[in-house]
Amino acid sequence: SQTIHQWPATLVQPVGSPLSLECTVEGTSNPNLYWYRQAAGRGLQLLFYSVGIGQISSEVPQNLSASRPQDRQFILSSKKLLLSDSGFYLCAWKASGRAGSTDTQYFGPGTRLTVL
Amino acid sequence: DAKTTQPTSMDCAEGRAANLPCNHSTISGNEYVYWYRQIHSQGPQYIIHGLKNNETNEMASLIITEDRKSSTLILPHATLRDTAVYYCIVIFYNQGGKLIFGQGTELSVKP
Numbered sequence: 001s002q003t004i005h006q007w008p009a010t011l012v013q014p015v016g017s018p019l020s021l022e023c024t025v026e027g028t029s030n031p032n033l034y035w036y037r038q039a040a041g042r043g044l045q046l047l048f049y050s051v052g053i054g055q056i057s058s059e060v061p062q063n064l065s066a067s068r069p070q071d072r073q074f075i076l077s078s079k080k081l082l083l084s085d086s087g088f089y090l091c092a093w094k095a096s097g098r099a100g101s102t103d104t105q106y107f108g109p110g111t112r113l114t115v116l
Numbered sequence: 117d118a119k120t121t122q123p124t125s126m127d128c129a130e131g132r133a134a135n136l137p138c139n140h141s142t143i144s145g146n147e148y149v150y151w152y153r154q155i156h157s158q159g160p161q162y163i164i165h166g167l168k169n170n171e172t173n174e175m176a177s178l179i180i181t182e183d184r185k186s187s188t189l190i191l192p193h194a195t196l197r198d199t200a201v202y203y204c205i206v207i208f209y210n211q212g213g214k215l216i217f218g219q220g221t222e223l224s225v226k227p
Contacts, residue, residue, distance in 0.1 A: 034214070034215075036217075042219070043203070043217040043218050043219050043220065044160070044215070044217035045217075046214050046215065046216070049214060059214070088157075090159050090160070092159075092160075092215075103148075104150070104162050104165065105162070105215055106162060107152075107159035107160045107161070107162075108159050109158065109159050110157075110158065110159045112157070
């Protein structure tokens with residue numbers, strides 16, 4: 001069966017520090033991968049998605065970036081964190097392929113980031 | 117992707133059926149209706165999805181109106197562990213397959 005991992009689970013970082021969050025998926029090949037952010041009391045906002053190694057689409061301009069160095073690894077980074085980057089970061093995967101009922105996204109446990 | 121409208125919050129007695137409505141009046145013919153829920157401080161959990169037929173699985177039932185402009189998620193026997201925010205999402209899967217989450221319905225199951 002497929003599993004998705006995120007780490008760290010929680011993180012407290014000072015303003016201006018760098019960030020690296022990691023997401024890995026097991027039990028599937030060539031998944032679509034997604035990064036979402038959830039600010040306190042709000043719905044999820046899609047940040048990046050990837051349909052393959054090295055292929056990244058950005059949904060919201062910001063000081064964050066994403067990379068996919070391996071098929072089942074997705075990394076969210078920042079060179080300098082802002083206070084507004086605080087939130088709950090979620091990684092998700094779905095099977096690649098054509099539209100249809102196989103396109104359910106499955107989410108990881110999330111990383112709670114606090115920028116002070 | 118079509119926009120959805122859900123009540124902000126709902127209460128349900130433990131053991132009773134929880135019926136969560138969702139309006140998606142601008143849904144197009146090739147868009148699916150998906151339901152997720154999010155328990156506090158956890159990642160969203162997939163519940164069920166459908167296109168135009170009613171669907172049932174071990175977690176819930178999904179009732180989609182004939183015109184597809186609204187749907188209802190039914191938790192047949194709600195438990196305290198069903199307390200969560202429930203999101204209704206409509207989506208057509210193009211190359212990216214992006215989910216657009218609204219604010220959802222906060223369901224409180226009370227003893």
